[in-house]
Amino acid sequence: xxxxxxxxxxxxxxxxxxxxxxxxxxxxxxxxxxxxxxxxxxxxxxxxxxxxxxxxxxxxxxxxxxxxxxxxxxxxxxxxxxxxxxxxxxxxxxxxx
Amino acid sequence: xxxxxxxxxxxxxxxxxxxxxxxxxxxxxxxxxxxxxxxxxxxxxxxxxxxxxxxxxxxxxxxxxxxxxxxxxxxxxxxxxxxxxxxxxxxxxxxxx
Numbered sequence: 001x002x003x004x005x006x007x008x009x010x011x012x013x014x015x016x017x018x019x020x021x022x023x024x025x026x027x028x029x030x031x032x033x034x035x036x037x038x039x040x041x042x043x044x045x046x047x048x049x050x051x052x053x054x055x056x057x058x059x060x061x062x063x064x065x066x067x068x069x070x071x072x073x074x075x076x077x078x079x080x081x082x083x084x085x086x087x088x089x090x091x092x093x094x095x096x097x
Numbered sequence: 098x099x100x101x102x103x104x105x106x107x108x109x110x111x112x113x114x115x116x117x118x119x120x121x122x123x124x125x126x127x128x129x130x131x132x133x134x135x136x137x138x139x140x141x142x143x144x145x146x147x148x149x150x151x152x153x154x155x156x157x158x159x160x161x162x163x164x165x166x167x168x169x170x171x172x173x174x175x176x177x178x179x180x181x182x183x184x185x186x187x188x189x190x191x192x193x194x
Contacts, residue, residue: 003137005152007104007188040100042192047160055102055190057154063144091104091188093152095139 001037001097002060004069006090007052014086019043022054022086025078032074035065052091066094098194099157101166103187104149111183116140119151119183122175129171132162149188163191 010019026041037059044051060066069075107116123138134156141148157163166172 002142003139003152003154005102005104005154007102007190040192040194042100042194044190045099045160045193047163047191048189050189052188052190055100055192057100057102063142066144091149092145092147093104093141093149094144095137095152096142097137097139 002063002066002094003097004056004058004060004066004092004094006056006092008054008056008083008087009089010053010086011088018082018086019054022078022082025082026056029069029072029075029078033069033072035060035068037061037065052089063094099160099163100192100194101153101155101157101163101189102192103153103189105151105153105180105184106186107150107183108185115179115183116151119175119179122179123153126166126169126172126175130166130169132157132165134158134162149186160191 023041023043030036030039040057042055044053044055060069120138120140127133127136137154139152141150141152155166157166
């Protein structure tokens with residue numbers, strides 16, 4: 001089992017509407033990508049200084065399933081149309097359970 | 098429900114032994130901190146360029162439980178003795194489920 005973790009930081013100009021559109025776009029992916037297991041996305045609660053703005057935690061049965069998700073056109077569309085326009089920084093990791 | 102996500106990057110000098118000691122130290126925390134729910138820690142699989150080196154995903158029933166974990170002496174000891182000596186970078190976020 002693979003856990004894929006991504007933390008995103010938005011530009012200062014990003015609007016609440018644009019940030020909400022990212023969450024909405026990603027939340028539609030489980031219905032479009034059957035290889036995607038448990039999928040958690042959400043806005044940072046701002047409990048601490050210096051945190052990222054958005055987090056994604058996704059579970060996959062295998063590295064191949066992760067790669068299917070990573071390269072899936074529906075995922076790439078959310079990245080290109082909703083994430084990239086407001087993206088300031090990205091850090092990710094994949095770990096094995 | 099709160100999900101706490103942290104990505105860590107190690108210094109170039111960090112040894113495999115030191116990295117393994119972080120995973121071992123953190124993995125002992127669920128037995129010491131009852132407020133800690135599902136707890137996933139692991140080394141990055143290096144499937145992509147530019148990833149972090151280590152990931153932590155922790156589940157809490159409330160922000161108060163997260164804060165108990167964050168400030169718990171057993172957690173602070175792992176941070177001070179095992180993480181800080183090899184830490185190059187840290188990014189975190191807390192999201193609500």
